[in-house]
Amino acid sequence: MVPVSIKLGLRAFLGVSRTAAVSNEAGGKHDPSTYRELANKPAEAGGVRIVPVACNNDCGARCPLKVRIENGRITSISGDDSPDLTHQLQLRACLRGRAMRSRVSDPNRLKYPMKRVGERGEGKFKRISWDEAVDTLAMNLKRTLDGYGPGAVFIHHGSGDLGALNGVAAAQRLMNLLGGYLGYYNSYTSACLNYTAPFITGRRDTNSYQTLRHSKLIILNGFNPAETIFEANSNCYLSQAKEAGARVIVIDPRMSETAATFGDEWLPLKPTTDTALFLAMAHVMIAENLHDQAFLDQYCLGFDEDHMPEGVPAGETFKSHVLGFSDGTPKSPEWAAPITGIEADVIRRVAREYATTKPAQLIQGLGPQRHAYGEESVRAGIVLACMTGNLGLLGGGWGGGEGSRSMGIDVGSLPTGMNPVKATIPVFLWTDAIVRGTELGASDGVKDGPLKSNIKFIFNIAGNTLVNQHADLNRTVRILRDDQLVEFIVVSDQFLTPSAKFADLLLPADHSLERNDIGFAWSGEKYIVFGNKVLDPPGEGKNEYWWLSRLAEKLGFGQEFTEGKTREDWLMQIVIDAQKADPEFPSYEELSRTGYYRKLFQDHVAFEKEIREPAQNPFQTPSGKIEIFSKALYDMNHAEIPGIPKYIAAWEGPEDPLRKIYPLQCIGPHCKRRTNSTHDENAWMEEVDPARMWISVMDAVARGIVEGDKVKVFNRRGALKIRAHVTRRIRPGVISIPQGGWYTPDRDGVCQRGCVNILTSQRPTPLAHGNAQHTILVEVRRA
């Protein structure tokens, strides 16, 4: 079943003369005409410009690009051409940035303001003028504010085109002037990680990628930079680490591209069982006395009975749980083997290796925390890093997710002001805030509630979470179709995305190549990019600041909103402020010319200060220690929120009886061709990486599925169609469908483009109220 895609053409050699060919270059008769010269008409004198632009897609990086413009059109895109140095690698853009021209020049770009003429969601629109668009918007917003108050307005999660002056921030700024809006916390990216890490270590912190080259052992738990391509150089750093001799173990149900390329060992565990694996590794370390007791004694709370907070009965420690004192079940490798699908001997060997190799770095990707009990995997990961004494050590440590904005260069963005509406919801519950917002309480994660109104008005700017990226699309769409619930939806986007189809008012947005903007990475590299405007938006496309300014004016807050500044003025102000804070920060003109400002990076070791000088730098937890046992969580007295990290069998996990009907676990990993759902429309991306579901040979054979077959994937929530890739690189019993395909239902509601969220559940995780979008049970059959 090796997918030999190179045409071997051996038959071509049968009977073909092997006499040596003669180089026929003589006389210049084949003076090679270059493809590029043939393809592009020679530019007129002075007609060629090479201009720095920015890729502002929402991965963790923002990549500098250079566009070559000939006679007013882009003829090629190149990357960073600064010296490529070991200590300061070029910021090389990935395929998505390199394919920017195919996106920006797509004839399907939205060009004119439009209003809905059919049923909501039907996708039928009529062109209107910008005047009418702003009037409609003003009228509906005013009606909402008058009727329901500002808490009825929701500015949705939208990260499709993020610059310093992005539309979401501008909308927040306007709404704050108008009395506020319903805010949210969390993200779809890292809800469990961000919410949970502070309970243990006081704050979330990760190493910088550059520290990888100091590691002797690297354990990647669902961490897949080769496909998320979260950042320009993470794969380069992994490769450097390997060259420096690091061994890499990858824990992932799929042999991801990361596992295939960099992994020395692949542990194909069952999705949702990461915590069981970690507990079993902890068991081995304790049973064989391999754990770093001195580290635990000095820095941690809750490992054993000698280090517990007041007022907690005996038997609640991590050690007690792992050894089975409290529940009679030792969390041994033999216990974990049937749960995780990893052999006990392998667990034992990996645990020993981790405990005896220093420095060893454990990096958890964001996939494991996007599960039913994602909180627990985050907590268990930190505990292992403590038990091995690796936290705070160069080349050691624990990384939850990838990179951090705090490591970058601090520049400002459009000031949004203060939101007078204090109530916030966990973002994943926004559909619930439509149907029962006023009934939501603290147990639903509402902070500073209750909500005074259900959501009645939605700004959806540069976002596809209104439909595509949210869970359980059939439920989502049912809610959105009812215009008695949400009364008005305004969408600003570059394309008619599945979310844009649900607009009442649809506005054409500009692209980062069509405006000046600053982009900042939150990956860990220290730089900002400046993107120049090199094109005009197609048709009447506008930046959101433009129409929000007009809306503000119409509502009587024009001056307050703009402060008399154009978008460009704000941008210049950001640069001037940055120059005040950092004397080396370049001028606006210089930034525009060079395209980015970068500083030499220093290795960032997470929690280094807290470990090196604990007396001066206690962890920002109630006890000042790393809280392996959290009294705050214990006191919640919630079966799914234990005081110490525990393995809780997931609903729709491998132990759910529902597997009798839907026997396959489905995960929805990020793929290289899209940044979330951005670029799904990009024709070049479709060429290099068409949507495919991975299914194991065993599961495929059992269903009569062969490579390339169109299959139907379904559960009780919905169904989709996609082509199958039959591979040995995925655990039997598991399939994977790359997230981000655009929801394209047929008449029966079956998605034709493989949008995994038609299958996902809206059931939130217990503590963070985050999205568990990788926890799904499904069945597959040939379509």
Place this chain on the structure above:
Amino acid sequence: MQVPGTQVAFFVDSTKCTNCKTCEIACKDFNSPDDSRRIRRVHSFEGGEFPHVFAYNISMSCNHCEDPICVEHCPTEAYTKRARDGIVVHNPQRCIGCRYCIWLCPYGAPQFDPVEGKVRKCNLCVEELDGGNAPVCVAACPTRAIEIGSLADIASRHGATASIRDLPPADLTRPSCRYKVRKEALHAPAR
């Protein structure tokens, strides 16, 4: 075929190649933006049995072979092997789109576009090289897995090989390309 000058060759470190396709897209952006061709492609292979599986990726365009069968047999002499550097250059102006080269090339390097009615293949970005720049794929690769150099130098690198499990035997056309691959990819099963 002896090249009087120095044979230029690709070196691809497959142990760093993540199949990310950036080379494919960068090449397409430069060389074939308006048609369906991707002159450089990354091929992914897998072997073993679960859970002891391995996989590796081969980024390949034209190998600018020492025995370039396309040069040998093209009826319109659209192919030239440059004397000074051994780069096999295809001249689309001479190409009549007969696709004989596609049938012959064991590596799938020449590609036909039905709209243009012609074949094209990797010319090793000769216009970039002649201007003192790196080929686009080399400059774009995020893990720095693709390099060019003299064949003699590249072939002498530790682990460099053109005999790879899932590729055609290297003695057919003697490709000017060497790979560093994981050990499982070296083993050639009986065909």
